[in-house]
Amino acid sequence: MEQHQPIPADEELVRLSLQGDRNSLEQLVKRYNSLIYNLAFKMVMNQEDAADITQGVLIKVITKLAGFRQDSSFKTWVYRVAVNHILNYRKSAAVKRRFTFKQFGDTLDNAPDAEFPAAESYEADKEVLFEETKQTCMSGMLLCLDKKHRMVYLLGELFGVGDKAGSQMMRVTPENFRMMLSRAKRDLYNFMQDKCGLVNTANPCRCAKKTKAFIDAGFVNPRSLRFAGSHLRKIESIAEERQHELDNLLDEEYRKLYLAHSYLEGPDFLRALDELLASDKINRIFNLK
Template sequence: MKNNLTKLVKKANAGDKQSLELVILEINDLIYNLSLKMLLFPEDAKDATQEILIKVITHLSTFHYQSQFTTWVYRIATNYLITYKGKKSKEFAMPFKEYAVLIDSGQSDTVSYAKNAGELALLEEEVKVSCTQGLLLCLNSSDRLVYILAEILEFSSKEGAAILTITPDNFRKKLSRSRQKIRNFLTNKCGLVNSENPCRCHKKIDFLTHQKVINPNNLRFAQFTKRSIDLVDQIGDLEKAIAIYRATPAIPAPETIMKTIKETILIT
């Protein structure tokens, strides 16, 4: 696929619009999932993805084939996301101490919004993904990007440093700092990471629904994640704090993104 993608990029740069469309289809989900991990809210991630795709398209001729195309795409995406403040993401972001208060608030053994085991499983999954992804917003944008690239997307320090245009040593230092903050928080607060913690995903369903953090009638994550709560214990010796994130599968980008890009760039 790498060679095929490079060929498509060359054809796109030569003016082949069909190849350009195929290139965008190849990187659409990649950019959306990075944006979603950075911004939590699909609405913000969708807007960011569209802007990043436009940047990729309008700067495609500057790609000189000296690195993998996807590395170049990630560099454009991270340059955009490091300063981008989505409306909902900005409102939700908070320090770790405040997030701890949110986690400790409103725990209940009853769930008013689930009528059967299937609905309960979906709502638990929605809470798990919303809660753990929301935790990433407690990190500053630079440290958050490093954590996502290294721990979730599994880039090496050399690869991650190349994407962020920093030194591998600086990348490792940022990763160590971010990893420690996330690990400490999850170990102290998350029942999936540490069974001695009182918080379990089902105990937060009613509270987060009342707070409008999740919407039982419009789930943002659960329909795509295939019950990643159960996958946490199946990822070998990987530490639980990392397993929490890697257990969540990629989520497809909304079809409307491609429609918008085609209308604004590919057809006009």
């Protein structure tokens, strides 16, 4: 019978990495590469910026690894590094507030409804394009939140970070973290209740009818899909389990729509890691084998 090797804990990989075990360091990078990328991408909605952020965070994690004091889980520590880096990232305008809900709602209202033309020939199936439109639109809604409330929503509602850890990441009190999360959910879900046909069937907006307009406007590229694909995992597969209080139960249907978004594979950082590990500074830190 085939014997499966136990999956090493993060802390064990950190210990071995600091002893010069390159394989353990690479495992840490692989383990957190996609998580950082997905958090970054949901914040900026730009693949190049998200990849740039991911590389920057991983470099910080590697170079500061010796400073991990195990006063929290390694995952929480990585989140802290990522949150600080993303909120201070200045290359992308999307990290800053880019839309208001009013502006985004007007954009949706002005996008003409159209039955998807059967005669049109796209490289992707129409159902795949509808899903791409849905996730593109919902991700655009996130950009209507200011950057701090957007980050709190992603951490607390999608990635399941609790208020204690979340408050440390955002450098606020747990009470303020809960208040920020409540406000982000209220603003986002009120907009969806008012505009989105997925949660309120009285609303006329339907993903299928907006797909042609999204393609024409360049929001969806049939030749380069970002979200759609049956092979992709969903965010719910990596989200932490949470205990919902009674007053949060009504929000669960909204949350499920976002948890069903694709969990994207992060860019390959291992090539850049080769160059990084060749530096004298890194070799001094890790005494790599």
